[in-house]
Amino acid sequence: MPDSAPYPYPLAPYAVPPGRTRGRLVAEPEGEGRGPFQRDRDRIVHSTAFRRLKHKTQVFVVHEGDHYRTRLTHSLEVAQIARSGARRLALNEDLAEALALAHDLGHPPFGHAGEEALNAAMAEFGGFDHNAQALKVVTLLERRYAAFDGLNLAWETLEGLAKHNGPVTDPPPYVAEFAARFDLDLAGHASAEAQLASLADDIAYTNHDLDDGLRAGLFSLDELRGLAMVGEAIAEAEAAWPGSDRLQHETIRRLINRMVGDLIGETARRLDAAAPASADAIRRLGAPVAAFSEAGDRARREIKAFLFARMYRHFRVNRMTSKAKRVVRELFAGLHAEPNCLPTEWQEGAGEPGDARTAALVCDYIAGMTDRFALDEHRRLFDLSATTTA
Incomplete structure (x- = not known):
């Protein structure tokens, strides 16, 4: 799918071409003065999941200080490093930026503590992985467009999200199913842009954790x-x-x-x-x-x-981790056993109390929460003196 928008600098032969993609799952006309990966970047920035990153933390909980990093500020720092590196290597800067901005969309509340708790809660049902959840967010859970679920991103962007850490030899069920449907070839490496974005993430969090720890x-x-x-x-x-x-x-x-x-x-x-x-x-x-x-x-x-x-x-940090895990664990157990306590719009997809279908739905619901919303929802569900309205 060619696009006529000019690129601002010459690219290496091994860069992903900026005006051409293998396509989208749902065919759409390209153009409008933007290349396909510029459009992907813009859709990511306008997504609900991206806005929620503002209130999802890295290490410190959101109320501990205004200057500690959140998933949103972290994603912006990763994007800056990925863009800079892509330009110096004559790679596709737009694709590297889109991947950097999207890489944390699947993180649950409370950073790695929340992920560990959700993975333990889902152990009987295939576990939880934030990279797999990011792919699910952009291909299914975002509900902004009348023509499709998800963001309908280009093949190269989805490939980069699925494989930015390298070949996926034992994919989670959703990743395996989607990869087969869209031919993502999980056994191979991703583009140089995706590999660069992954290591930009490493640089960003290593340095900002040092900065936050000093602060x-x-x-x-x-x-x-x-x-x-x-x-x-x-x-x-x-x-x-x-x-x-x-x-x-x-x-x-x-x-x-x-x-x-x-x-x-x-x-x-x-x-x-x-x-x-x-x-x-x-x-x-x-x-x-x-x-x-x-x-x-x-x-x-x-x-x-x-x-x-x-x-x-x-x-x-251990004290925060302990409390965060308890919140996620109790939210999952309560809603899994009583899916009728889910918000009305979420109940439609639930199965029976305690079954795998309900577990997957509750997992998606909790994974999308911000730290603040998870704390509020926990209070509403377990504090008898709290109001039950959202």
Whole structure:
């Protein structure tokens, strides 16, 4: 499906062509001055699920502070890194941006704590995975268009969402069913744009978790000096701005630049070595082209190990995690046993109390909640003094 909109810079032969897609599940005319992936990006930004990311948290619960990251601010940071990297590598910036903006649409409330609780609650019914849920959101659960459910995104965008972390060898049932229907070829790698967006996510959350952990007082900048890449960024910031009260921000900025530079350098090296002639050649390589260097990956893993010990398992975070899991667990158990307590518009798709169909419906309902709505719904269902109206 060609589109006449010009692209602002020359693309590499292995980039996904900006004005052409393998199609959409429901055929639509392209055009209107936008390429297919610009249209996908715009549909994602206007979706209900994207707006809800404003009140879904990463590590800290929404009421803990106005400046901690949410899923929305995180997605915007990922998009910025993915766009910048795509341009430097002469890849399709629009596709990379769309994938970055959509990658967290399937996250339930309360970050990874909510996902762990929902996965445990759904263990008997196939479990829960936020990547699979993101695909379900954009292909089924969004209800904005008269002609179709979901957002009817282009094949390349859906492929990137399904496989941005690499080939999917054991897909969840919904992903397997949809991939077969739209020929997403889960056994192969995704485009270079999807691979880049996935690692942009890694860079963004590693750095903003460091920033948020420093802001929360869980550790100090001095305690980060022993981490190779972080220590280098601190030293560079101190040399440029001795005595500055903005050293934390200068350090994080330089650390992001170092990680992005490492990713771009190693990815360019792999692309030069493989010399793929097309986007399809990228998919057939049998190995990822977007990657950190060996030293860069070692530094990244060192930072993540520090964060795991000093932030993700800090007692303040543990307390929040415990409460969040309890809320999700009790919401699921209550609604699964009594689906007549679901909002009227959700009850239509329910089966019998306790069965698999009802479990899937309740899972979708909870996964779409914001932190704030989940807390309110829990109060309405379990606090006898609370009003029962939404």
